[in-house]
Amino acid sequence: MDEILNCMQCGFCLPACPTYRQTGKESASPRGRIALMKGAATERLQIDEEFEHNMYLCLGCRACETACPAGVPYGSLVETARDVVETRKKQKGDTSLLRDLIFHEVFPHPERLELMGSLLWMAQAAGLQALAQKTGLIKIMPRQAAEMATAVQTIASPWQRMKREPVMEPEREAAGLKIGLFTGCVMDMMFYETNQATARALTKAGCQVVFAKEQACCGALHAHAGEQSGAVELAKRNIEAFERAGVDFVVNNAGGCGAALKEYHHWFHDDPVWKERAMRFVGRVRDANELLAELPPLSFSKELNVRVTYQDSCHLAHGQGVRNQPRQLLKSIPGVEFVEMRGADTCCGSAGIYNITNFDMSMQILDDKMVDVENTKATLIVTSNPGCLLQMKKGIQRAGMTGQMEAVHIMDLIERAL
Known part of the structure; x- marks a missing residue:
């Protein structure tokens, strides 16, 4: 209630909110949703289907937090409201049986x-995905899933995955850092x-990289x-996994995962022991852009000669306040002509699984975004999150x-230039 x-x-917050725009x-604005939360908390409003609809119409993009002069932690408020629902x-x-299956039987494992990744690779390798799109069979899927399936890229084969070394040694003079790479769930699958x-x-920046065993979805x-x-149970598993790995930093390359990892300590309000462990963990979490920008510059060997914009x-x-570092890295790549996009920090409409659960609203937001993308005349649009990339x-x-035009993750673009 204090918050x-x-x-x-x-x-x-109103002009910053995609659903209000x-x-x-x-009721589709952060201010309106907070008023609804207050009504529910004081029992003047029922927690009914209308309340649920308004809470879930929110993308959770947290642009309102950047705009808010009072520092209201809207992200945690809407998460709490949904938890109550x-x-x-x-x-x-x-x-819902499907919901229980996804959140209890799939993502925690x-x-x-x-x-699932191997099965998807098999379907792609057998040409089933292309065949379904060509023949129209893909239309038997729910519309949202069928639409987004057309954007899924080629999945790594099980044999490629088996080649992963548990530890990768630095390729140049060591920076003296032991990095635990947070692989994520969807990120590592797709x-x-x-x-x-x-x-x-x-490793090219001089770090040793380890893949901590028993890490899980960020939650x-x-x-x-x-x-x-x-979410709390997954956080505990990750904290324990990286404690055992004994790393200096926990590095991730997915903006959504990173925001969750950096906020683990807020998930343990009533558990002082775990909260202390979570705070130590949070102190070691870095986005890959964030850490690479702090380390000695990478030695690129290739000139790309492309016009690039960044979403x-x-x-x-x-959520994390990491804005300049990705742009700094892009501008350091030889041959990159960087052009800033208007409204680059406005949501693209992905928002986790929002483009499945609220497909029409997601596509309206995306179509508006693409007007700004086209105006850059870029040939590459670079992102730092798997959902944004899709x-x-x-x-x-x-x-x-x-x-x-091609959409590419910033780490893949850096790889091309290295």
Whole structure:
């Protein structure tokens, strides 16, 4: 309630909010949602379907936090509101089998995610994905999933994954740092090579990189979906895994994961022992852009000669305050002509699984974003988050720019120049 009352209802958040800009509705703004939370907390409003709809219409991009003069922690407020919604539904026995499967049987189990990745690779290798798109069979899938499936890139094979070394040694004079690479769940399943490219960049910067055993999903998807207890259990597993690894820094390359990792200490309000361990863990967490910008400059061997623009990951820019470092790295690559995009830090509409759960709103936000992307006349749009990368690939398709523009993760672009 103290955090809710910190909101002065000034309205600075309104122009920063993507859903308010799309709808013009007060209930679709951060200020409006906080007013609804206050009503529910004081029992003047029911926690009903309308309340649930307004909480889940939010992308969780946290642009409102950047705009807020009072420093209201909106991200944690909306996560708490969703947790209350889901707790009430469980008490009523109103749970979804698919939701339970995703959050309890899939994401907490890295081996099951790896199996899913292998199955997806098999489908791609057998040509089933291309065949489904060509024949129209893909339309038997739910519309949202079918649309986003067209943006999925080639998955690494099980044999490529088996080649991963548990430790990668520095390739030049050692910086004296032992880095634990946080591989993530979706990131490692769908963007395995980007994780490897990140590790190679760090070794070229003089770091030893280790892949800590028993690390798990960061818990962000659980926290954003009102599954706070599941998020806390995943946080404990990751804290223990990297404590055992004895690393100097825990480095990740996904803005959404990084924001969650850096906020673990907020997840242990009533557990002082775990909160202290979480604070030590948080002190070691760095985004890959953040750490590489601090280390001696990389020695690039290739000139790329491309015009590049950058789409901020919301959770990297607004959640972690990491803005200049990715741009600094891009400008250091030989042959890169960097052009700043208007509204680069406005949400692309991906927001975790928002482009599945709120597809139409997501695509409206994406189409607006693509107008600014096209105006840059860039041939590459660079991102720092897997969800943003898939969304921008979809945006290129929707804008009819396939073959003219490519979406690429910043670590993959650095790999090309190295």
